[in-house]
Amino acid sequence: MDALKYIWEGAIPLQIHLHESEVTTVPPPPPAMVLAPRIGYLPLLASQIKPYFGSTLPPGVDTIWFEYQGLPLKWNIPTGVLFDLLCAEPERPWNLTVHFRGYPRQLLIPCEGEDSIKWSFINSLKEADYIVNGNTKNVMSMSEPDLLELWRSVSNVDLEAYLRISSKLKLGGTGLEHVLKSISAASLPAKSSGEMDIAGQLITGRIPVRLYVRNLGDDFDNLEDAPPVNNWDDVSYINRPVEIQEEGKCFTLHDAVRSLLPELFTEKATTKDESTNVIGEEQSDSTEQLDCTKTEGGSTSSEEYLQSYHPSIKLVRIQGIEPKGQIPFSWVVNNLMNPEYFLHICVFV
Amino acid sequence: MVGTCEAIASGGTISSSDFYKAASAFIHRWKLINSDFPSWSWVPYQKLRWISSDDKVDGYLSLEKICLLRPQENEQEKGGCLEETDIDGAGNNNEYLDEATLVPPPSDQEVHYYDFHILHCASYSVPVLYFRAYCCDGQQLMFEEIEKDLPSQSVDTLLNSKWTFITQEEHPYLNRPWFKLHPCGTSEWMKLLFLSDASWFNNEIAIERYVASWLSVVGQVVGLRIPMELLKEVSGSQL
Numbered sequence: 001m002d003a004l005k006y007i008w009e010g011a012i013p014l015q016i017h018l019h020e021s022e023v024t025t026v027p028p029p030p031p032a033m034v035l036a037p038r039i040g041y042l043p044l045l046a047s048q049i050k051p052y053f054g055s056t057l058p059p060g061v062d063t064i065w066f067e068y069q070g071l072p073l074k075w076n077i078p079t080g081v082l083f084d085l086l087c088a089e090p091e092r093p094w095n096l097t098v099h100f101r102g103y104p105r106q107l108l109i110p111c112e113g114e115d116s117i118k119w120s121f122i123n124s125l126k127e128a129d130y131i132v133n134g135n136t137k138n139v140m141s142m143s144e145p146d147l148l149e150l151w152r153s154v155s156n157v158d159l160e161a162y163l164r165i166s167s168k169l170k171l172g173g174t175g176l177e178h179v180l181k182s183i184s185a186a187s188l189p190a191k192s193s194g195e196m197d198i199a200g201q202l203i204t205g206r207i208p209v210r211l212y213v214r215n216l217g218d219d220f221d222n223l224e225d226a227p228p229v230n231n232w233d234d235v236s237y238i239n240r241p242v243e244i245q246e247e248g249k250c251f252t253l254h255d256a257v258r259s260l261l262p263e264l265f266t267e268k269a270t271t272k273d274e275s276t277n278v279i280g281e282e283q284s285d286s287t288e289q290l291d292c293t294k295t296e297g298g299s300t301s302s303e304e305y306l307q308s309y310h311p312s313i314k315l316v317r318i319q320g321i322e323p324k325g326q327i328p329f330s331w332v333v334n335n336l337m338n339p340e341y342f343l344h345i346c347v348f349v
Numbered sequence: 350m351v352g353t354c355e356a357i358a359s360g361g362t363i364s365s366s367d368f369y370k371a372a373s374a375f376i377h378r379w380k381l382i383n384s385d386f387p388s389w390s391w392v393p394y395q396k397l398r399w400i401s402s403d404d405k406v407d408g409y410l411s412l413e414k415i416c417l418l419r420p421q422e423n424e425q426e427k428g429g430c431l432e433e434t435d436i437d438g439a440g441n442n443n444e445y446l447d448e449a450t451l452v453p454p455p456s457d458q459e460v461h462y463y464d465f466h467i468l469h470c471a472s473y474s475v476p477v478l479y480f481r482a483y484c485c486d487g488q489q490l491m492f493e494e495i496e497k498d499l500p501s502q503s504v505d506t507l508l509n510s511k512w513t514f515i516t517q518e519e520h521p522y523l524n525r526p527w528f529k530l531h532p533c534g535t536s537e538w539m540k541l542l543f544l545s546d547a548s549w550f551n552n553e554i555a556i557e558r559y560v561a562s563w564l565s566v567v568g569q570v571v572g573l574r575i576p577m578e579l580l581k582e583v584s585g586s587q588l
Contacts, residue, residue: 074519106489109517109526119512126513126533127472134360136533208472215399232524236396239521240471263400349397 003335007319008159010038012083014045015093016066018053022101025056033093037157038080038319039338041117042066042073044155049098063103063111066096069228072104075111076120081344084317085212085235088348089224107232118151121340128208128341129169131241138169154339162339207333208342211238211260216314216348223315226348244329253332254309254325257316257347264312264349315348361539362474367556369406372467374557375564375579376410382578387412392466394522409522410467410560415573416460460485461498465573467560468521475535476560478567479520479527492517495528503570515570530570539563 016032023029032052034045046064066073068086073096077085083094103110110116126136142150146165153161213236216226229235242256258265309316309325316322319336337343363371372391380388393408395401463482470477482490482498496504506514518529542562561579568575 106525109519110492115512119516123513123516123531123533130533131472135537213397215397232519237519237521237524238396261397263397263402 005159007336008037008039008157008162010080010320011035012038012079013093015095016045016049016098017095018056019067019097019099022053022058022099023056024058029053029056031095032098036079038078038083039154040079040157041075041077042079042082043075043111043117044114050100053098053100057100060101063100065099065103065108065111067099068094068096071229071231072107074108074232075117076109078338078344080319081212081338081346084320085214085346086229088214088216088226088315089222090320114155118155121151121154122147124340124342131206131208132341142168166339206241206243207256207329209240209242209256209260210342210344211240211257211347212236212344213238213261213347213349242329251329252325253316253323253327253329256329256332257309257313257325257345261347312349313347315346317346317348318343360474361536361542363469363476363556363559364474365469365471366406367559368469368476369408371556371559372410375560378557378561378579382576387415409469411465413464415463415465461490461494463571463573465571466520466527467564470532473532473535475532475539476563476567477532477535478530478571479518480530480571481527492528498572500569500572503572506570530567535563535567538566542566 012035014032014034014036016034018029018031020028029052032049034048036042036045043064050064065075068082071086073082073086083090087094122139126139129136129139139147146168149161150165150169152158153165214229214234215236238260240260242259244251316325318332321336323332333343369391372389376389376391389410389412391405391408392411393405395404396407461482461484463480466479467476468479469475482495484490496507499507503515513531513533515528515530517526519525520527539559539562561575564573564575565579
């Protein structure tokens with residue numbers, strides 16, 4: 001399965017309403033329907049949205065910004081991650097409010113058009129390079145035209161161009177070397193078994209991870225009843241690499257989450273929580289094939305088979321899917337990473 | 350222990366738990382040497398706020414409401430120091446300040462206050478400086494206004510590296526825009542700093558001096574100077 005292709009083609013249907021304070025016509029304009037790339041960034045939609053609402057805007061100039069249920073949205077977080085995090089129960093279409101005036105400077109870092117997004121992306125790429133290799137030389141030694149083309153491949157959602165340019169990055173650490181092999185394999189006609197082998201290759205070293213932890217509380221039974229995020233203090237953002245040390249042992253997604261959230265794992269988990277293993281039918285086949293117990297040929301102990309997230313963790317979501325805790329972390333990294341080489345993980349507790 | 354020493358000496362990096370030790374040592378020495386000045390303090394911060402914990406390793410160094418005086422004739426002043434300005438604008442005298450070099454800020458110039466936070470960056474394994482500035486009424490300054498407060502060398506660097514030198518980022522703990530000094534080159538020059546003095550290979554000294562040495566370089570970027578006494582026991586170091 002071309003997981004990478006699906007990630008890049010992933011899109012969120014948005015229904016974008018113009019904020020009432022900026023409506024100068026009667027009746028107000030209908031909402032704009034936009035498909036936003038998962039790996040993209042909201043302000044990049046300005047070229048589609050601004051012409052649509054242009055005739056109804058009041059005089060003046062300011063930066064475009066978005067909010068969801070009163071929460072200003074951080075433009076530097078990929079759109080797919082915002083959706084996964086803020087819609088505990090996916091909302092389709094996702095109803096957003098757009099503003100072209102009154103940028104909330106006390107809450108959001110400034111966005112000076114596409115350049116800000118481009119450099120936010122490049123700085124993240126340098127950070128990932130440092131995490132994996134211990135220096136930023138691979139990104140810093142890239143030529144200006146190549147860096148620009150790399151950014152354009154992301155902003156234009158052009159996977160082929162991205163694969164071509166990112167191969168020049170030479171992020172050659174033990175970690176991302178496999179990522180590049182996986183990417184290369186995904187773009188070539190190849191045996192599915194061969195591709196699977198590469199996609200499942202074990203990784204050691206430091207992996208760039210950004211974790212978003214949302215505390216839902218316990219006052220409801222269904223995800224759709226979860227209270228909305230009122231401000232960003234309700235989300236704990238943890239930008240910390242995951243370190244994989246043991247070569248022989250299978251390092252799972254559960255192990256990765258535990259290493260980042262040790263506070264939640266003070267008690268040994270003994271109960272398997274079914275809700276954490278709910279997964280879409282289309283994904284179940286490949287996911288089960290990558291189960292650690294099968295990867296190791298059934299040599300695992302029964303205790304390991306019961307490995308699951310801690311009971312306080314309701315959900316772990318990456319690129320819109322909810323992988324099982326026992327899935328090899330290597331597979332998750334090789335297939336679900338964002339273009340800036342960070343794995344974005346949403347955890348609901 | 351040996352691993353820690355090697356990490357600092359060979360890579361210029363520091364772990365988060367060692368950063369806490371280094372910060373505590375730094376605060377202690379700062380109070381000894383600068384008893385008349387505002388002191389840095391450690392602010393513990395729990396990432397998962399709904400889980401109570403007595404662990405203080407997570408958090409940051411903080412120094413707030415600092416008015417940085419900038420003598421115009423003598424930008425390279427040695428032994429420069431911090432000074433907290435009274436509401437009426439009168440400066441406090443102290444034994445470290447050479448009065449001959451003190452130049453009152455122009456009366457028509459608004460007084461700017463700065464908050465400085467030093468956080469550990471897990472990605473680069475080095476400290477990172479976050480700061481913000483505001484007027485006496487609490488109104489926060491825009492970047493163009495802060496730029497005027499920076500030493501001239503920093504302004505030159507900004508012209509060439511606008512996007513990768515000082516940018517506004519979300520404060521990792523406070524979720525608000527703060528100015529951040531990009532840390533990506535830190536481990537390289539911290540490594541050079543340590544290699545210049547063999548005594549740094551002693552593990553405890555390396556950890557305890559880390560923040561002071563780091564700040565002696567980083568602080569210059571924003572005009573935040575530290576007393577030379579903090580570095581005195583590193584006599585062989587070339588800064």
